[in-house]
Amino acid sequence: MSDTPSELRYASSHEWSRQEADGSITVGITNHAQDALGDVVFVELPDVGRQLTAGEECAVVESVKAASDIYAPVSGEVVAINEALADTPELVNEDPYGAAWFFRIQPTDSSELDKLLDAEGYQASL
Amino acid sequence: MGSRTPLYDHHLAAGARMVDFGGWDMPLHYGSQIEEHHQVRRDVGMFDVSHMAVVDVAGADAKAWLQYLLANDVARLSETGKALYTAMLNDNGGILDDLIVYRTDDGYRLVLNAGTRDKDLAWMRQQVGESAVTITERTELAMLAVQGPRARELCASVVSDSRAALISILKPFEGQPEGTWFLARTGYTGEDGLEIMLPADEAPDLWQALNEAGCKPCGLGARDTLRLEAGLNLYGADIDEQTSPLAANMGWTIAWEPADRDFIGRQALEAQRQAGDQPRQVGLVLNERAVLRAHQTVIVDGVGAGEITSGSFSPTLGCSIALARVPAATGNTAKVEIRGKQLEVRVIRPGFVRNGKQIFE
Numbered sequence: 012m013s014d015t016p017s018e019l020r021y022a023s024s025h026e027w028s029r030q031e032a033d034g035s036i037t038v039g040i041t042n043h044a045q046d047a048l049g050d051v052v053f054v055e056l057p058d059v060g061r062q063l064t065a066g067e068e069c070a071v072v073e074s075v076k077a078a079s080d081i082y083a084p085v086s087g088e089v090v091a092i093n094e095a096l097a098d099t100p101e102l103v104n105e106d107p108y109g110a111a112w113f114f115r116i117q118p119t120d121s122s123e124l125d126k127l128l129d130a131e132g133y134q135a136s137l
Numbered sequence: 138m139g140s141r142t143p144l145y146d147h148h149l150a151a152g153a154r155m156v157d158f159g160g161w162d163m164p165l166h167y168g169s170q171i172e173e174h175h176q177v178r179r180d181v182g183m184f185d186v187s188h189m190a191v192v193d194v195a196g197a198d199a200k201a202w203l204q205y206l207l208a209n210d211v212a213r214l215s216e217t218g219k220a221l222y223t224a225m226l227n228d229n230g231g232i233l234d235d236l237i238v239y240r241t242d243d244g245y246r247l248v249l250n251a252g253t254r255d256k257d258l259a260w261m262r263q264q265v266g267e268s269a270v271t272i273t274e275r276t277e278l279a280m281l282a283v284q285g286p287r288a289r290e291l292c293a294s295v296v297s298d299s300r301a302a303l304i305s306i307l308k309p310f311e312g313q314p315e316g317t318w319f320l321a322r323t324g325y326t327g328e329d330g331l332e333i334m335l336p337a338d339e340a341p342d343l344w345q346a347l348n349e350a351g352c353k354p355c356g357l358g359a360r361d362t363l364r365l366e367a368g369l370n371l372y373g374a375d376i377d378e379q380t381s382p383l384a385a386n387m388g389w390t391i392a393w394e395p396a397d398r399d400f401i402g403r404q405a406l407e408a409q410r411q412a413g414d415q416p417r418q419v420g421l422v423l424n425e426r427a428v429l430r431a432h433q434t435v436i437v438d439g440v441g442a443g444e445i446t447s448g449s450f451s452p453t454l455g456c457s458i459a460l461a462r463v464p465a466a467t468g469n470t471a472k473v474e475i476r477g478k479q480l481e482v483r484v485i486r487p488g489f490v491r492n493g494k495q496i497f498e
Contacts, residue, residue, distance in 0.1 A: 050171045052450040053426045073428045075170050
């Protein structure tokens, strides 16, 4: 697994973001984040339809070690959440950039994505 | 850099995430703490516990002195090999450490917590006075804990015939020497298993042999969730110098009889028992998608409040559990505030899992 895929954008609080063809933005947490958290046991996701502001606390990851807040990387409406994480939270450890995506946001202003770090910038922030 | 056990290089080679524990560089996990936990509950796993302090107490007054030093009574160790669990208290009845004492041919062997080693030894030496007692720290020994339903069978398959024979006859909570080794049927996981003390330079070979036989290395993370499920206290979390054994589900380890045995902390404990004012330690079970953690407040309606002393996710039960100190009048339910929400928890006697099975209704 690539530690920091170059096609994604990153927040210094360890969320990754990917713009989809339909304009929505998929959000998850980085490999570095899951590694630091250890075994993930619960993930609490926002409700579909919730309006988020960039930087707002909107999800929680509980691992054996600690509870960590997840912040919205961009503003917009939650249009989908990954239901699979309810029963298989270990996906976050196994496939953080794939099967363990957290939620999708329809951004109000997709230029907010440009304010996030690129892979190089994220790695430099670690 | 912290202290290193003789198995430090083996931990790194096995991909361990290392953490500081009481001044020691120890493995937290080797990949997945939950898998290591299941390994011990379902099969067999091994822990490097060489950071713990092995201390031998001998001399003509060893027995009488330990009867004064410890809240449990070493006179209960009716023969060589028997062991007991005890608190070492200060004058106020606070717990300086919790430890296991084995009766040996020459005296007694104590196994102390790593984080309290220096404090304990200073305290013990201070208590010697005129007593004919020698206190010898056995820093040349390493210690491995091999735990799980298949632990004894697997250990027996990789050691000498005489050691295998000893393993087959050891009773629970018994420890015996075999040559330069000391084999004890004790542990900190709620499973059957052994704790093996052996010369440090022989530890890597035993570790390797066990590993090749199918025993997986397990870190402090799994050790913590295993002991929590078993309802066993962790020094520094559930108990400390401010905690009375009466408030830590350790009343059974206090030997009140004979009434004329004077031990350090006795007066304070008797006053506490008389007053009946100590909080009580309970287990908590949460059936929601959240995790109980140390220092969260426990709210008991109409009674008061308490505090979680250690909490985590229970891999065996698939929900969160905790040990907490609560007012004595607490009933069967309470609430814990997590992220602004008050979640209802069940209150049970401390102890959740033993020998692979849930032990509460």
